[in-house]
Amino acid sequence: MRRQDATPNDLEPFWMPFSANRQFKASPRLLVAAQGMYYTSHDNRRILDGTAGLWCCNAGHGHPKIVEAIQTQAAQLDYAPTFQMGHPKAFELAGRLANTMAGDLNHVFFTNSGSESVDTALKIALAYHRARGEGTRTRLIGREKGYHGVGFGGISVGGLGNNRKQFGGLLTGVDHLPHFHNPEHNAFSRGLPEWGAHLADDLEKLVALHDASTIAAVIVEPMVGSAGVIMPPKGYLERLRTLCTKHGILLIFDEVITGFGRLGAPFAVDFFAVEPDLVTTAKGLNSGAVPMGAVFAQDKIYDAIVNAAPPGAIELFHGYTYSAHPLACAAALAALDVYQGEGLFQRAAELAPYWEDAVHALKGLPHVIDLRNLGLVAGIELAAIDGNPGARGYSAFVRAYEAGLLVRVTGDIIALSPPLIVEKDQIDTMFAILADIIRTLD
Numbered sequence: 001m002r003r004q005d006a007t008p009n010d011l012e013p014f015w016m017p018f019s020a021n022r023q024f025k026a027s028p029r030l031l032v033a034a035q036g037m038y039y040t041s042h043d044n045r046r047i048l049d050g051t052a053g054l055w056c057c058n059a060g061h062g063h064p065k066i067v068e069a070i071q072t073q074a075a076q077l078d079y080a081p082t083f084q085m086g087h088p089k090a091f092e093l094a095g096r097l098a099n100t101m102a103g104d105l106n107h108v109f110f111t112n113s114g115s116e117s118v119d120t121a122l123k124i125a126l127a128y129h130r131a132r133g134e135g136t137r138t139r140l141i142g143r144e145k146g147y148h149g150v151g152f153g154g155i156s157v158g159g160l161g162n163n164r165k166q167f168g169g170l171l172t173g174v175d176h177l178p179h180f181h182n183p184e185h186n187a188f189s190r191g192l193p194e195w196g197a198h199l200a201d202d203l204e205k206l207v208a209l210h211d212a213s214t215i216a217a218v219i220v221e222p223m224v225g226s227a228g229v230i231m232p233p234k235g236y237l238e239r240l241r242t243l244c245t246k247h248g249i250l251l252i253f254d255e256v257i258t259g260f261g262r263l264g265a266p267f268a269v270d271f272f273a274v275e276p277d278l279v280t281t282a283k284g285l286n287s288g289a290v291p292m293g294a295v296f297a298q299d300k301i302y303d304a305i306v307n308a309a310p311p312g313a314i315e316l317f318h319g320y321t322y323s324a325h326p327l328a329c330a331a332a333l334a335a336l337d338v339y340q341g342e343g344l345f346q347r348a349a350e351l352a353p354y355w356e357d358a359v360h361a362l363k364g365l366p367h368v369i370d371l372r373n374l375g376l377v378a379g380i381e382l383a384a385i386d387g388n389p390g391a392r393g394y395s396a397f398v399r400a401y402e403a404g405l406l407v408r409v410t411g412d413i414i415a416l417s418p419p420l421i422v423e424k425d426q427i428d429t430m431f432a433i434l435a436d437i438i439r440t441l442d
C-alpha cells in the first residue's frame with residue numbers, strides 16, 4: 001500500500017536487520033554523524049565507538065583520505081561493469097591486496113560483503129575439485145558456533161541455531177566440527193587458551209564417516225567473533241591445517257572480522273602463521289566506507305579453475321553486479337594507504353598488552369564469568385538471568401549507549417573491537433564505563 005503520509009522520521013517502513021524492531025522503534029537510538037573515534041547521536045551526544053561500527057571501521061570514521069578518494073572517484077567513474085570489462089582500480093587493488101597477503105594467496109575475487117565472500121569461497125572450493133576431476137568432493141564442513149554470514153551457504157556451514165531455524169533444510173551435504181568454548185578449562189585466559197587443540201582431531205571422525213573423497217572444504221573463523229569472541233586453543237589451527245592437507249581438503253579461513261589489523265597483524269594468516277587455501281574478507285577492507293568483500297585464493301586454485309580451462313571459456317560462472325565497484329575500490333586503496341602510512345596494524349599490536357590488562361581488570365566484578373581477549377578484541381561474558389537469557393547483556397548494551405559508549409552484545413556477552421586508532425585514555429574510558437555498569441546490573 002502506498003503511504004501518502006510518509007515522512008523522513010517515519011521509522012515503520014525500515015525492516016531492520018538482526019534487531020528487535022518493535023522494541024527499537026519504541027525507543028530509537030539513532031546515529032547522525034561520525035568522526036574519528038566518535039559517533040554523534042540524534043540527541044547530540046558523543047558516543048565513543050567501542051566496536052569499530054560493526055567490526056569494520058578500522059581506520060576510524062571519516063578519515064579524510066578515504067573520504068576524498070570516494071568523492072574523487074564518484075566524479076570520475078561512478079560505476080563500471082566487471083563482466084567481460086574492467087576498470088583500472090579493480091586490478092590495482094587486487095595487486096595491492098595480493099602483496100599484503102602472505103603465502104601463495106595471490107588471486108582476489110571481489111564481492112560486496114562478508115556473506116557474499118563466504119558463498120563465493122564455498123563455490124570456488126567446489127569448482128576447484130570438479131576442475132581437478134574430483135567432482136565427488138561436495139561436502140562442506142563448518143563448526144558449531146561458527147558465523148559465516150547470512151547467505152544460504154553461510155548459514156548452512158554456520159553453527160548458530162537462531163540463524164538457521166527459520167529457513168528450512170538449508171544446504172545438504174554439510175557437517176560440523178565441535179566448538180571449543182569451554183569455560184571450565186579456559187575461563188579468564190589471556191590470549192589463546194591452553195585447552196582444546198585436540199578438538200581439531202574430530203575432523204578425522206568426519207573423514208571416517210563420510211570418506212575424504214566426498215569432502216570439499218572446511219571453513220572456520222580463526223577467532224570466533226559473532227558467537228561471543230572465542231579464541232582458538234593453542235595449536236588448534238595448525239592441527240586443522242595438517243589434517244586438511246593430509247586428506248586433500250581445502251581449508252577456508254573466514255577473516256571477515258580478523259582481516260586488516262584486528263589482531264595486530266595484517267591477517268590471522270600472519271598472526272597464527274597458518275596458511276589456508278582460501279580466505280574470506282570484507283569489513284576492514286575499506287574501513288567500512290563502502291560495501292565490499294574479497295576472497296583470496298591460492299595459486300593452485302586459480303590455476304586449476306582458470307588456467308586449465310579451454311581458451312576463450314568463462315572459467316567460473318559466478319560474480320556480482322557490484323564486484324569491484326569503483327567507489328569501493330577507491331575507498332579500499334585509500335584505506336590500505338592509511339593502514340600502511342599510519343602503521344595501524346603495528347599500532348594494534350603495540351596496544352594489545354594494554355588492552356589485555358584493561359579487559360582482565362574486570363575480573364571479580366558481579367556477574368562476570370569469563371573474560372577473553374586477542375589483539376584489539378574483547379569478550380566479556382556475563383552470567384545469564386535465570387529464565388531470561390540475554391536480558392543482562394541487552395541491559396548493559398543500552399546503559400552503555402546512554403553513558404556514551406557503543407558496544408556489541410551477543411546474548412549475555414559484551415563484545416568490544418574499537419577502531420585501530422584508539423588511544424589509551426579512550427580504552428580507559430571504555431572500561432571505566434563498563435565497570436560502573438556491570439557493578440549495578442541486576
